[in-house]
Amino acid sequence: MQPDxxxxxxxxxxxxxxxxxxxxxxxxxxCYFLAKERMYPESRFxxxxxxxxxxxxxxxxxxxxxxxxxxxxxxxxxxxGLDFFKRAxxxxxxxxxxxxxxxxALQTNGTTIDGEWxxxxxxxxxxxxxxxxxxxxxHDFYRRDKGxxxxxxxxxxxxxxxKQHKAEFNILCTVHAANAPYPLDVxxxxxxxxxxxxxxxxxxxxxxxDTGYQEGAAVTDRSVTGEQYGxxxxxxxxxxxxxxxxxxxxxxxxxxxxxxxxxxxxxxxxEETCGTALAMExxxxxxxxxxxxxxxYKLGNMTETPIVEMxxxxxxxxxxxxxRDTLPRFCRECEVRFVCNGGCPKNRTLTTPDGEPGLNYxxxxxxxxxxxxxxxxxxxxxxxxxxxxxxxxxFVLAQEEAALERQFAxxxxxxxxxxxxxxxxxxxxxxxxx
Ligand code: SF4
Ligand code: SF4
Numbered sequence: 341m342q343p344d345x346x347x348x349x350x351x352x353x354x355x356x357x358x359x360x361x362x363x364x365x366x367x368x369x370x371c372y373f374l375a376k377e378r379m380y381p382e383s384r385f386x387x388x389x390x391x392x393x394x395x396x397x398x399x400x401x402x403x404x405x406x407x408x409x410x411x412x413x414x415x416x417x418x419x420x421g422l423d424f425f426k427r428a429x430x431x432x433x434x435x436x437x438x439x440x441x442x443x444x445a446l447q448t449n450g451t452t453i454d455g456e457w458x459x460x461x462x463x464x465x466x467x468x469x470x471x472x473x474x475x476x477x478x479h480d481f482y483r484r485d486k487g488x489x490x491x492x493x494x495x496x497x498x499x500x501x502x503k504q505h506k507a508e509f510n511i512l513c514t515v516h517a518a519n520a521p522y523p524l525d526v527x528x529x530x531x532x533x534x535x536x537x538x539x540x541x542x543x544x545x546x547x548x549x550d551t552g553y554q555e556g557a558a559v560t561d562r563s564v565t566g567e568q569y570g571x572x573x574x575x576x577x578x579x580x581x582x583x584x585x586x587x588x589x590x591x592x593x594x595x596x597x598x599x600x601x602x603x604x605x606x607x608x609x610x611e612e613t614c615g616t617a618l619a620m621e622x623x624x625x626x627x628x629x630x631x632x633x634x635x636x637y638k639l640g641n642m643t644e645t646p647i648v649e650m651x652x653x654x655x656x657x658x659x660x661x662x663x664r665d666t667l668p669r670f671c672r673e674c675e676v677r678f679v680c681n682g683g684c685p686k687n688r689t690l691t692t693p694d695g696e697p698g699l700n701y702x703x704x705x706x707x708x709x710x711x712x713x714x715x716x717x718x719x720x721x722x723x724x725x726x727x728x729x730x731x732x733x734x735f736v737l738a739q740e741e742a743a744l745e746r747q748f749a750x751x752x753x754x755x756x757x758x759x760x761x762x763x764x765x766x767x768x769x770x771x772x773x774x
Contacts, residue, residue, distance in 0.1 A: 352405045353616040353651050356413045356630050357395065359387035359424065361622040364416040366449050366491060369482040370516055370544045370562045373415060375552025376633050380623065386420065387622045389427065395624070395642060396431040402648035406439060412446040413619075413630070418453065422460060429464050445469065447512065449483075451491055453498035458505035468509040469540075470499055474519045474526035475533075481518035482562060499534065510538035517544075517561060520568040523575035531588055540591040541576075543569045545687045545701050553634045557689040559701065570705030574712050581716045582738070586731035596710065599679035600717040601724050609684045615660020618651065626650050628659045631686040668696040676710035 362376040363385045377385070387395075400408055410432065412425075425446075432442045446461070447469040461468055472495050473479040480490035502509045511530050513519075519526055530536040548558040564572070573592060580590060591607070599605040608614040619630040624642040627633045637659070639650040650656065663685050670692035671682040682688065683700040690699040700706065716737065720730035747758035748769050757768035764770070 352403060353618065354409065354411060355399065355626070355647070356411045356617070356619045357387075358413055358415055358620065359392070359417055359622055360415045360419045361385035362415045363419055364414055364449070365419065365451065365485065366416070367484055367486045367488075368449075369484065370514065370546050370560070372546065372552070372631070373633070376621075378552070379633070379635070380621070383623065385415075385622050387424075391624055391643070392424075392428060393431050395620070395647075396428065397435045398642060398647045400432070400435045400437065400440070400442070402646075402651065407441045407443065408436075409443040409445055412444065414447070416449055416452065417446055418448050418457065422457060425460065425464075443467070447471065448498075449491070449495065450498035451485075451494040453501050455501050455505065458501040458507050461502065461507035462505045466507065468502060468507055469512045470495065470502075470509050471512050471514070472499075472530075472534075473513050473516070474522065475529045478519040478522060478526060482516060503535075509536075510540065511536045512540045512542060514542045514544050515564045515569055515572055517564060517568075520564045520572050523572040524579060527576045527579065531584065537587070538589045538591075541573065543687075543702055543705075545689075547689075553636075554632065554686050559689070566700075566702040566704035566706070567708070568705070569702055570708035570712075573705070573709045577709070577713055577716075581713075582734060585720075585734055586729060593713075596679055596713060596717060597720055597724075597730065601721040603678065605679060605681075610679060610681055612664045612681050613660045614663050614685075615656055616651075618656075628656060629686075631684070632659075666698050668692045668698045670694065670696065670699060674707070676707060679710050680706045 361380060361383065362373050364371070364374060367374070399410070410428070429444070436442050444464065444466045446466055448471070450470045450472065460466075471483070472492075473481070473483055476490070476492040479492045479495070483491050485491055499509065511534065513526060513530070527539075530539050543564050544562060546560045546563050547554060547556055548560045549556045576590065577593060580588060580593060595605040595607045595610055599610065605611055608617050615628065617629060618639075619627045619633055620642070621627070621633065626639045626642060626647065628637040628639065639645075639653060639656060642650075663682070666685070666688075667682045671677055671680070674680065682698070683702055683706060687701045688698045689701045690703065691697050692699045716733050719733045719736050723730050723732045744758055748765075751758055751765040751770060753764070753766040753770060755765045757763050757765045757770065759769055761768050
């Protein structure tokens with residue numbers, strides 16, 4: 341299929357490449373990608389060498405930026421074997437433009453990583469995303485292998501190899517029905533047990549259907565609810581903003597600071613429009629987004645149409661602009677729209693209170709979270725404007741809280757509560773005295 345009219349290409353775009361398609365050695369119960377195997381019934385699910393070479397050349401040629409990131413995903417990309425990635429790096433060196441920096445980011449379940457992989461990742465500056473959902477009892481709830489066995493111990497083993505070989509890693513934690521009630525157990529495990537510096541919390545909103553596509557409004561009971569997701573983020577933020585700013589980086593907190601301080605979050609989910617984060621299957625089929633690997637969203641195949649043409653097509657531009665143009669009025673008038681922008685279209689399954697479709701399933705959580713962090717975000721933004729470290733927020737809040745504690749100590753039972761709630765002290769913070 342040819343993409344329709346070509347418009348000006350975007351300044352930079354990003355493709356998640358799936359060299360092994362949806363093939364994985366695990367069977368995580370909430371995985372949205374395993375079902376994609378059914379789209380290619382005859383396939384061996386291995387990207388051939390000539391396609392890898394053509395991809396590398398086209399991807400580099402199409403990027404008008406000095407730094408290009410190759411993103412490897414699956415399924416489980418390490419099932420391609422180490423030689424495939426050695427060849428990928430070789431091809432990147434062959435085709436990179438003078439002065440261009442080529443980076444690699446690979447998302448893995450961590451269970452296949454040994455010393456050899458870890459050494460390779462270190463030597464070639466790969467950034468490794470490890471999927472882990474918290475301590476063993478929370479991780480193993482849904483992250484099982486094909487035999488139904490727990491996987492946490494194997495992930496920890498892979499992580500140890502990465503640490504031993506000083507390979508860079510970050511944590512990708514999905515938030516679902518099983519771990520959402522335990523935000524601090526999850527966060528402290530990453531911070532204190534794993535020594536993680538970079539963490540992403542991705543909400544599981546899993547459609548309840550047999551197609552594996554974004555169809556129907558019902559979600560499975562493994563999905564996190566909007567309220568749960570909001571409370572999960574709030575609990576972690578409250579701990580982070582008091583002790584970890586500047587030493588632990590949580591993606592959604594950084595993204596929020598970007599929106600407060602510069603008006604740009606930098607993450608497609610919270611940008612006004614999207615469409616520059618695409619996904620490519622093992623055979624060269626290109627799709628509008630990793631969450632829309634479905635026949636309806638296929639832009640074409642790179643062996644028939646150059647990647648840059650598909651990315652720049654009117655169809656893909658419309659996909660990205662629809663994120664803004666289909667936003668219901670409820671969102672357009674929302675106080676936190678500047679940071680939320682209605683979230684990812686894949687999760688817009690609800691109707692607004694006035695009956696308009698297109699409200700995000702996670703709306704209640706986004707609203708609660710973004711409202712809750714407003715004051716610390718303003719403090720950090722102010723620090724940035726004065727060319728000071730946002731981490732100063734920790735001192736500002738500590739001072740304010742110490743002052744408030746002194747007021748609590750002096751307050752009488754029937755005084756208005758110093759916290760400003762409007763309640764009598766005895767009904768509010770004074771109740772702690774009893
Ligand atoms: S559909 Fe969602 S995940 Fe995909 S590019 Fe748009 S905002 Fe990002
Ligand atoms: S918080 Fe809810 S209403 Fe506000 S922009 Fe986000 S999804 Fe829309």
